[in-house]
Amino acid sequence: xxxxxxxxxxxxxxxxxxxxxxxxxxxxxxxxxxxxxxxxxxxxxxxxxxxxxxxxxxxxxxxxxxxxxxxxxxxxxxxxxxxxxxxxxxxxxxxxxxxxxxxxxxxxxxxxxxxxxxxxxxxxxxxxxxxxxxxxxxxxxxxxxxxxxxxxxxxxxxxxxxxxxxxxxxxxxxxxxxxxxxxxxxxxxxxxxxxxxxxxxxxxxxxxxxxxxxxxxxxxxxxxxxxxxxxxxxxxxxxxxxxxxxxxxxxxxxxxxxxxxxxxxxxxxxxxxxxxxxxxxxxxxxxxxxxxxxxxxxxxxxxxxxxxxxxxxxxxxxxxxxxxxxxxxxxxxxxxxxxxxxxxxxxxxxxxxxxxxxxxxxxxxxxxxxxxxxxxxxxxxxxxxxxxxxxxxxxxxxxxxxxxxxxxxxxxxxxxxxxxxxxxxxxxxxxxxxxxxxxxx
Amino acid sequence: xxxxxxxxxxxxxxxxxxxxxxxxxxxxxxxxxxxxxxxxxxxxxxxxxxxxxxxxxxxxxxxxxxxxxxxxxxxxxxxxxxxxxxxxxxxxxxxxxxxxxxxxxxxxxxxxxxxxxxxxxxxxxxxxxxxxxxxxxxxxxxxxxxxxxxxxxxxxxxxxxxxxxx
Numbered sequence: 001x002x003x004x005x006x007x008x009x010x011x012x013x014x015x016x017x018x019x020x021x022x023x024x025x026x027x028x029x030x031x032x033x034x035x036x037x038x039x040x041x042x043x044x045x046x047x048x049x050x051x052x053x054x055x056x057x058x059x060x061x062x063x064x065x066x067x068x069x070x071x072x073x074x075x076x077x078x079x080x081x082x083x084x085x086x087x088x089x090x091x092x093x094x095x096x097x098x099x100x101x102x103x104x105x106x107x108x109x110x111x112x113x114x115x116x117x118x119x120x121x122x123x124x125x126x127x128x129x130x131x132x133x134x135x136x137x138x139x140x141x142x143x144x145x146x147x148x149x150x151x152x153x154x155x156x157x158x159x160x161x162x163x164x165x166x167x168x169x170x171x172x173x174x175x176x177x178x179x180x181x182x183x184x185x186x187x188x189x190x191x192x193x194x195x196x197x198x199x200x201x202x203x204x205x206x207x208x209x210x211x212x213x214x215x216x217x218x219x220x221x222x223x224x225x226x227x228x229x230x231x232x233x234x235x236x237x238x239x240x241x242x243x244x245x246x247x248x249x250x251x252x253x254x255x256x257x258x259x260x261x262x263x264x265x266x267x268x269x270x271x272x273x274x275x276x277x278x279x280x281x282x283x284x285x286x287x288x289x290x291x292x293x294x295x296x297x298x299x300x301x302x303x304x305x306x307x308x309x310x311x312x313x314x315x316x317x318x319x320x321x322x323x324x325x326x327x328x329x330x331x332x333x334x335x336x337x338x339x340x341x342x343x344x345x346x347x348x349x350x351x352x353x354x355x356x357x358x359x360x361x362x363x364x365x366x367x368x369x370x371x372x373x374x375x376x377x378x379x380x381x382x383x384x385x386x387x388x389x390x391x392x393x394x395x396x397x398x399x400x401x402x403x404x405x406x407x408x409x410x411x412x413x414x415x416x417x418x419x420x421x422x423x424x425x426x427x428x429x430x431x432x433x434x435x436x437x438x439x440x441x
Numbered sequence: 442x443x444x445x446x447x448x449x450x451x452x453x454x455x456x457x458x459x460x461x462x463x464x465x466x467x468x469x470x471x472x473x474x475x476x477x478x479x480x481x482x483x484x485x486x487x488x489x490x491x492x493x494x495x496x497x498x499x500x501x502x503x504x505x506x507x508x509x510x511x512x513x514x515x516x517x518x519x520x521x522x523x524x525x526x527x528x529x530x531x532x533x534x535x536x537x538x539x540x541x542x543x544x545x546x547x548x549x550x551x552x553x554x555x556x557x558x559x560x561x562x563x564x565x566x567x568x569x570x571x572x573x574x575x576x577x578x579x580x581x582x583x584x585x586x587x588x589x590x591x592x593x594x595x596x597x598x599x600x601x602x603x604x605x606x607x
Contacts, residue, residue, distance in 0.1 A: 090606070115573060115607050255607075278573065278607055363607075365548045365574035369450065369541040376539070381450055386574035388607060393576070401450040405541075409454075412543050416528055419547060425606045 005064040005075070011105055012126045013056025018101060020055065024048035065124060067138060072112060074122055086122050088143040089425040090114055092253045092279035095288065096132050096246040103244070108132040112139065113279020115388060140233045140248060145426030158231035161306065162299050164223065164292070168270075172294035173219045175264040182212040223293040230306055232428070237291065247288060251427045253277055254307040256359045256392040257291070259300055263352040271300050275307065276390030289391050308360055310343040318348055324378035325398035338383070338396035338407070342414055345385060347396045357394045359385055361411065362418035369408050371401065383407055451539050454531060458522025464563045465583030466518040470511060471559060477507050523581050528603070530570065530596065532579045542579045547603035548572045552593045556586070568592050573607045 025048075028041040058078050065074045072086040093113040102108060109125035110132045127135065133155065141153035173179055186205050193201045224241035234250040255276040265271065273292040280288045292303050304311060318337035325333040337348040345359045368384040375381055381404040385394040399407065481503030488496040516536045524531045529545045549570055556566040566589035569580040584592065 364545070365572040365607075366542060366544040366577040366579065368543075368576075368578065371450065371539045373537050384576065386572070386576040388573045389575050405450040405452075408541070408543065412529060412545070415545065419545075422606075 002064075002066075005066045005073075007064050008060060008124065009107055009126050009128050009131070010060070011107060013053060013060045015102060015105065015107065015126055016059065017049075017052035017056040020052035021045075021048055024052070067135070067142065069142060072122060072139070074124075084122060086112055086114055088139065089145075091139065091143040091250065093247060093249045093277055093288075094136050094139055095248070096136060098129070098240075098244045100242045102126055110135055113277070115278035136248065140250070143250065143426065144233065145424075145429035156231045156233045158229040158236055161228045161230050161302060162295070163228075164226040164295060166220075166224065168294055169220050169223055169226075171268075172265065172270065173216050175268075176216075176219070176262070177264065178212060178215055180264065182208070182216075222287050223290070226293055228292065228303055228306075234427070235291070235303075235306055239287075239293075245288065249277055249307070252423045252425075253279075254291075255363045255390065256357065256387045256394055257304060257307065258392040259304075259356040259358070261354040261356075263354075265294070266354075269296055270294050271297055273300055273303055274391045276387050276392045278388040278390075281389050286391065304358065308344065308358065311358055311360065312341070312343075313346065313356075313358070316341055316344070316346050318346060319403075321398045322378075322380065322400050324380060327378060328374060328380070328398055333398065336397055338399065340407070340410065340414070343418070345394065345411060347394060349397065357392060359387065359392075359394045360418065361414040362422045363387060364411060364415035367408050367411050369404055375401075381405070383411075385411060451533055451541050453522070453524050453533075454526060456524060458524055458533060461518065461521045461581065461583030462565060462585060463518065465521075465565060466514050468559050468563050468565060468583075469514045469518065473507065473510055473514070477510065481507060518583065521581065521583060525592075525595070530579065532581055540578070542577070544570050544572060544577060544579050545603075546596065546599040549596060549600035552596050552600075554589045554593050556589075566590075568596075570596065 025045055028044045055078070059076075062078055062081075063074075063076045065072060071088055074084045074086070076082050076084075091112060092115055095111040095113065097109045097111060098107070099109070106129055107126040108129045109123055110127055111124075112122040114121055124132075124135070134153075137155045138153040140156065146153070185208060189201050189205050189208075193199050221241040222243075223239050225239065227236075227238040229236040229238075231248075233248055234253065235248070237245075237247040237249070239245055255278060257276075258274045259271050260274060261271045271292075272290065272294055274289050275291050277289060280286075291307065292300055295303075301313070304313075316339045318339045321333060321336045323333075325336065329336070332349065332351045335349060335351050335354065339346050340361075343360060345357075345361065347357045347359075349355050364385060365388065366386045368386065369381055370384065371381040375398065378398075379401050380398045381401040383396045383399060383404045387394060396404070396407070481500070484503060485496050485500040488499045513536060517534075520534055520536050520539070522533045528547075529543050532542045532544075534540050550573055551571050553569040553571070554566050555569070560566060564585055565582070566584050566586050567580055567582040568584055568589050571577065581592075
């Protein structure tokens with residue numbers, strides 16, 4: 001091992017090997033239904049234990065990492081070696097994830113999220129909880145551009161902004177279309193079997209419940225004890241009942257935000273916030289993009305003010321679409337709206353499930369104007385503002401074609417101006433003088 | 442939205458669009474003959490085993506579709522156009538579904554130049570721009586190889602000069 005490199009926690013092979021063992025058991029159980037005998041199955045399970053441990057040990061021996069002033073180096077691989085360098089100024093988010101088994105052993109996984117790639121590109125699994133928090137503080141301090149001499153960076157202070165009470169999470173699930181639909185189906189089955197006097201149909205309710213109940217449980221457990229906090233390192237989110245996740249999203253890393261108001265939440269005035277963060281892509285990352293699972297509009301606006309300090313929704317006048325749009329979207333055309341000021345672009349849609357997209361001009365990747373055959377007849381066009389991959393796709397459908405073109409030209413010009421005054425990637429360093437071109441890596 | 446002038450929504454910004462080579466139409470027509478005609482013939486022959494009237498219907502539909510595609514190729518190729526401005530590149534395309542894309546140079550992650558065997562035979566290439574957004578759809582087909590390489594290099598240079606994070 002080279003100078004300055006560190007290893008993962010020594011219990012890592014046990015945790016990794018456990019997964020290997022579980023896979024072997026699952027495979028063996030599946031096979032045992034075929035013609036193979038019980039002895040053979042037990043042999044496979046027994047053999048998997050030393051193989052799993054050996055592989056886990058070798059894998060642990062060959063994995064090491066080092067944090068430099070500008071980058072993280074990660075060396076992995078048993079047969080095929082891989083050495084990866086992650087630029088810290090391009091860090092999009094740092095997450096500490098603790099699955100249930102890891103929590104029992106006092107371990108945690110540290111995930112560095114960078115743009116591009118299809119999943120978390122530099123996972124450090126597993127570290128002790130203390131080491132994970134220490135490392136997170138150090139990574140964030142270096143990414144922010146703070147110089148410090150000692151080995152340990154101090155944890156940035158944080159101020160809790162809001163928490164989501166369990167009762168609200170439960171009520172939000174009860175007010176979901178999944179729950180209402182499930183209740184209706186079960187009620188129909190129950191009434192049907194009562195009227196007919198046959199109880200066989202009740203058996204149908206069991207597999208149905210097996211699908212719906214885990215969905216509802218995950219909705220609550222995944223967002224359990226949801227906490228939003230503010231720190232100099234940006235937005236801090238914590239959530240989870242069985243598997244917990246603590247996220248840090250530095251300033252300027254949120255690309256676009258969507259406020260979602262499902263119709264069953266409307267009477268409570270609740271909404272959800274989803275966001276595009278360049279690192280949160282791939283499997284299992286959808287939950288990480290939720291900045292607020294459920295909360296009153298006032299809470300949503302506080303979270304919004306944290307991630308986009310310049311955004312002011314109240315002063316933006318959302319213009320509707322021409323009546324011609326009723327031919328293309330008869331049910332919802334009156335709900336379509338779009339508008340902008342010099343900081344953000346806002347688009348609204350949806351009658352039952354209302355969605356409001358908020359998009360800061362400086363994050364614009366490209367703009368598209370498209371017009372289908374029918375739209376051309378009606379003098380309409382759709383404007384798309386492209387952002388990094390994520391749950392939020394910003395578009396303003398069926399605008400008047402002249403207005404859409406003016407919006408396109410305005411968005412391009414405003415994005416150009418906004419990019420010139422954008423905050424630096426290293427958020428604690430004073431911004432570079434405007435005359436300098438780009439910051440050298 | 443400001444002063445609303447009498448502007449067509451897909452008009453170029455100031456100077457006219459730079460159009461792509463008309464040779465692209467020839468390439469596309471050859472492609473249509475090479476793939477579309479055998480496909481239609483196969484479908485007709487296959488239907489002939491089912492019923493004669495079905496084969497006739499498929500043949501008529503196939504010929505109609507091929508004829509229409511043939512007729513629209515010229516207009517499609519003429520609809521492609523691009524314009525280089527100081528800060529961004531504009532690309533327009535489409536006959537039935539019209540599109541206009543604006544990509545700021547500072548947002549470009551990489552630029553591709555590609556050419557298939559038929560394209561090379563006719564001296565054509567496609568330049569494609571990629572940004573951090575997967576939805577960005579800015580490809581310019583039917584450029585001469587020299588023009589394509591020149592455009593690629595100029596776009597890359599301009600992108601470097603005004604690069605921003607994401």
